Amino acid sequence: MSVEFRDVVKRYGTATAVAGVSFIVEAGTLVTLLGPSGCGKTTTLRMIAGLVLPSEGRILIAGRDVTNLSATQRDVSMVFQSYALFPHMSVLENVCYGLRRSGQRKAEAADRAREGLKQVGLAGFEERQPSELSGGQQQRVAVARALVLKPSVLLFDEPLSNLDARLRRQMREEIRELQQRLGLTVVYVTHDQQEAMAVSDRIIVMNAGRIEQQGGPRDLYERPATPFLARFMGESNPARGSIRRLAPDKVSVRLGEAEIEIADTATADGEATVAVRPEAITVEPAPGPAGTLPGKIAKASYLGTHMEYSINTAAGTLFATCPRVERPLAAGAAVAVSLAPRGVIIVRQ
Amino acid sequence: MRAPLAWSVAGLLAAVALPWYALQEGLDSGAWLSGLWSSEDYASGLAQSIAHGKWWLAPVLASLAACLAVALLPLERERQGTLLLLASGLGLLLFVAQALGIGLRGWTTEWLNALLGELDARQVGIGAGGALVLIALLSLLSIALALRGGFGGDAFVAGAVTTVAASIVLFTAWPILRILLQAFQDGDGAFMPALLIDRLAAEKIWSLRCLTGGGRCGVAWNTLFLALACGAGTTALGLAFALIATRTCFAYKKTLRVLTVLPIITPPFVIGLALILVFGRSGLVNQFLEWSMGVQSTRWIYGFQGVFLAQLFAFTPVAFLVLIGVVEGVSPTLEEASQTLRADRWATFSTVSLPLMRPGLANAFLVGFIESIADFGNPIVLGGDYGVLSTEIYFAVVGAQLDYGRAAALALLLLTFALGAFFLQRRIVGTRSYATISGKGDSGLPTPLPDRARRAAQWIALPWAGFTLLLYGFAFVGGLVKVWGRDYTPTLDHYAKAFAIEHTADGLIWSGAAWNSFWTTVKLAAIAAPLTAALGLLAAWLLVRQRFAGRATLEFATMLSFAVPGTVIGVAYVFAFNVPPIEITGTAMIIVLCFIFRNMPVGVRAGMAAMSQIDRSLDEASLTLRGRAPQTLVYVVLPLLRPAIVGALVYGFVRAVTTVSAVVFLVTAEYELATTYIILRVINGDYGLAIAYSCALIVLMLAVILVIQFLVGERRLGRRAPQIQGGRA
Ligand SMILES: Nc1ncnc2c1ncn2[C@@H]1O[C@H](COP(=O)(O)OP(=O)(O)O)[C@@H](O)[C@H]1O
């Protein structure tokens, strides 16, 4: 079912955790709330769950106004960052819990719980205690426990932050697969933009209690609307460039001595803030051809799959990643920097 | 919405089918059934307002009916909440106004008389009908608040907050307020502000003649001197014990822990009794001195020395319990850091560890101070001429003086001391706590005590511990000899006198002198303990887990009631509950209520400590899994809280059995309690029986502790989870 926020505000005393947020989560999609720590993601999620009630605004689930309903009265389940498995109950009892509370009989609840555990690949673990499971297994129990209630909305609060990197990738794929297979409506909170891009249909980026931008992963990465977004969605180098319109759908961006032509219909001539993606920067030993930016390597590190360089140029210090590792450039080397058009973004004038 | 409907109907039923006012003979006789309409005494609320001239009840019932109407209307949620809030709030206001405004002799205050003219009607204390209507109105009010989105939209939470707040207002705040009023009133209840000043300025209270040589000091100074000495002494001893228990490899730590439990299950005056056996006129020391050197026996133990010693023995364990947590909470990592910074062990101890413990030390001092000024048993047994406020209040209420006003003024003074200490401590320490027990797992090892400190601690603590054991030994033996000091023939006479059971033709007869008070005590304590635990844990759950307007106030109120001395509570109950609207003096109910509200703050504190160790997301998980608040409490929180439940139950029971100060004002011939009975025996010099009875009580309480421990059982947790956190291994 869909979730809708209309101008929702949440204040704690004088502090404002969420400052006027509106969005719609379409039924059957996975939408991520993404943002740095403290930006109000968890508060927003907990308002969907009914664990906190908003100070202002309305919340609708499946078109029904649920603003003042408590968590129990909403058809919503949540998977917690700490998993919140009840330590005094077995795995099966944990998964049965919600079913029993909604009035099912014991045998029936146990059957559905077993089915739920099978869905997350944990058949055979019913009698274990939560403390006898690994982190990934606990995570799956938490998912099964929320899932068996067939909630109209399923919420995840940084579900993977307690797992190691490898398991994180596996679990996020499992969650996405489950969501698509069962057609669930999911709101997912994370501060990790890669994780967000990997699982989401749509991403809502928050900053300081407000929505900064929302859209598909590709929109956000390729067309960030603000400097914050350019910095937050992937790495980027902020720079000042001067814009000159060449055609109705094309401008030239001048950064120091480099000049790049990119597609653009809106920006007027003059100074603008430009973000340059590190992967769009190519580094050659100096001297390069005309239109490249001369610079000097300040730092170079070898990371196995690629090189990372910090380069001092007239347009500021640029951070670049470079897939060519066989001929690394050393710190102090004079270089020519060229920029690929798809990695140069005009963020705001 | 079914809940508003149910509560309105229940309230209206109570207004129609139960006597509104309290009955002399209680409800169970059933005689009231036939007089529900016709009898002025037995009539229901409806009948009273229509047929018996109590017109002021009609608006209350009308608002209840309005609630029913609102519940039946098909309204939108928030609108219904608003209307219900208006109806039930108005009903409550009217209820309180009539209950406070109209008493045994018409209007209760002069200005109402002047304003509205004499009222030729009267009403007695509220009975079952009235009480139920009040409860229904309160419930409706909470539901209304929840409907409007208050308390997280949860009616159970709203109801729980209302219950806790209302009961604290009724049974702690209101009685204490009554003391204030009483202190200003003369014998006829007239308001005389000057009287309070007279009463408080009395020579007997403030004289300082003991310092200048001639005569005695006033009771206020006596109380203060004693409390300061007791606070300092128990803190020093408690610290010594805590250091030995945690920072040395002393072999008998377990024994030390047991020693700390004993005084908690011991009625407070037992130590005083044992001191009399050793130092009293016919005590061992005097006898030995007389026998060996011909020294006349002295009454040396009676007075400041005796009370001080007894309080030191009685309250050191409490200080120990406070301080052991503090000493353990000092992070070993900080001490290790200090040592790597060139500080030797002594420098580390004196510049890092001790300063870190300072808030804890202040806490322990406060506890010792308050225990001392609240103590009634030891001063009455050992005080002699050394009067303190608690005994002085007692004599003002039950003695020949019968001066309630003076009692109230003294109680006010006592309360001022306690609250003064409480606020001073908060000012100095604030809410700062350096105890650093975190979930992170502190990997450092506690630094052993430097030799100097260790030796000092051992030299203080170990002889003291030995002496405590010795006193208990004497107390035990004292009940097994004929007449202590004169005839040491072993005998069971005292036990027989207290606990004899005779077989006769009519069956068993409980002919022992103690049975009456014993069974009353057990019965009332057994009723009070679960209620104390339930209310305490409920309050703790609200304070730790719920956010609502007024949370801070509620927490402050429970903390504050912890600092109110028992004597003050006892006197306050006498004043507040022997006149309408709540007229329960002389009943068992007043004793049970006193037990509950006297002991609840400790349950709250323990519950809060235990609950804040349980990851909050467990509750929230349950809520999002369709577990409503009460179910969450029952299935998730309580199972994880078993140790705290045991603690609260045991404490509720034990304190109810051992308390003296609060209940000495409330007991009657019909409802006599064990401790007050023993105290009377001691005052009459009947030590044998008193000691035998005390020992029996101690054994009973040990048994109760074990049984409760067994019934509630161990917490069932996964074996890999040392901390209770959402199942993270
Ligand atoms: N219970 C609370 N009381 C006071 N402030 C809070 C509370 N919960 C969150 N906040 C504040 O609201 C802001 C947003 O918090 P949160 O939603 O948890 O952020 P995020 O999940 O994005 O890290 C933070 O500044 C936080 O300090």
Ligand SMILES: [Mg+2]
């Ligand atoms: Mg968060």
